Amino acid sequence: MIEAIKNHRSIRKYQKKEIPANLLEEILLAGTRASTTGNMQVYSVIVTTDNVLKEKLWECHFKQDMVLQAPVILTFCADFNRFSKWCMINEAKPGYNNFLSFFTAAIDAMLVAQNVCLEAENKGLGICYLGTTTYMAEKIINVLKLPELVVPVTTVVLGYSDEEPGLTDRLPLGAVLHHETYQNYSEKSIKQLFSEKEQMEFYKNIVKENGLENLAQVFAQKRYTRNDNVFFSKALLSVLEKQGFMNNE
């Protein structure tokens, strides 16, 4: 297996050490080799290293320390602005201010992000994805001055690791695979597939610390709650509207 895939860990503590410009460039170049819809390359990557801007991004990303520690913050955006401008210059009427185009561009951006992360790890750097990007998209748009038809879909912090975490546990492969068609889960199969995870000391301690009965409650009641999800769903849909991606008529 590709070493960078096999050894991936999310890194949340970084050394105070810059990334050489030529190294960063080759890592970013790896992103552009990813598949892209119709070879349109409908994405942009914002490379932020300035401390004032990083502090603003840190506030957007729920003040997670790694955003300040890591020397480089990469914001991967769905971007139909550049492509639409190219169309208009060429008297070709762009029709990309709609939800399908947003989602197409978001897929492009995610493939670029994963190539960049793997190449960074291949070069000895550490990375961590920030899921807060979609929650706080509106503020990030303001900080990074993203124009219409540009929406941030994920953020990656990048730098030299200052920790050595072990591999993260995963469900058994069979939990996420389906042969031929989707094989829905019985209560029994769910219990089996999650039992190894639920028995880990690491998770048992988290359940205890949270004063809850089980791990599922930690997720549903503390980490990823319905209230937050509903709140941030509205925020994200409103961002898509404001950035011009919801003209579906």
Place this chain on the structure above:
Amino acid sequence: MIEAIKNHRSIRKYQKKEIPANLLEEILLAGTRASTTGNMQVYSVIVTTDNVLKEKLWECHFKQDMVLQAPVILTFCADFNRFSKWCMINEAKPGYNNFLSFFTAAIDAMLVAQNVCLEAENKGLGICYLGTTTYMAEKIINVLKLPELVVPVTTVVLGYSDEEPGLTDRLPLGAVLHHETYQNYSEKSIKQLFSEKEQMEFYKNIVKENGLENLAQVFAQKRYTRNDNVFFSKALLSVLEKQGFMNNE
């Protein structure tokens, strides 16, 4: 650079040759090493090899020959069904039937897909992403029997290549990078960034074949038209609704 990243080509012609089960398993295992939101693994991969099902998928994917040729079709899905069932069994109320959760799960699925593609290429196989997945999501859901809270986000055909295409052109790296904040494009910069592409014989011939004035018109008027985008935007939003991902209140 990781060889699989550097040498990636989309493969559209496949040999009639099966993929050994243990090889396929290691490739799929690489997918599960990708970052995943909160380690929830809110994705599923449907592995389709049955000829009757493949023919149905071929119809969904605009009858592209490679869907019939390639021995394995992988449909990557955003999946909050498994996780929500786990919550319900544990008396934890799941709150994932909303747009944010769909998008979170879609990001998970895309990272898995890209790991799988790179590992497949690392093992000497060819791959091609099918953008038709989001256009035809409703039909794919029927063929693959996807339950509520499961939506296909991309499809990859996988097999032994029967062609040797060259590397695909890309815009200069500067076209997709922005330093510190988004640097919007002037008409002059757009012209510069796209000029190399526009001058390629390959694209000049396509423009000529289509009887149009320039490459941008090929995209906006033939390949990715406003009418299609609007039509498929409505279809995709309706699929999100039907699969239970639009309860944002």
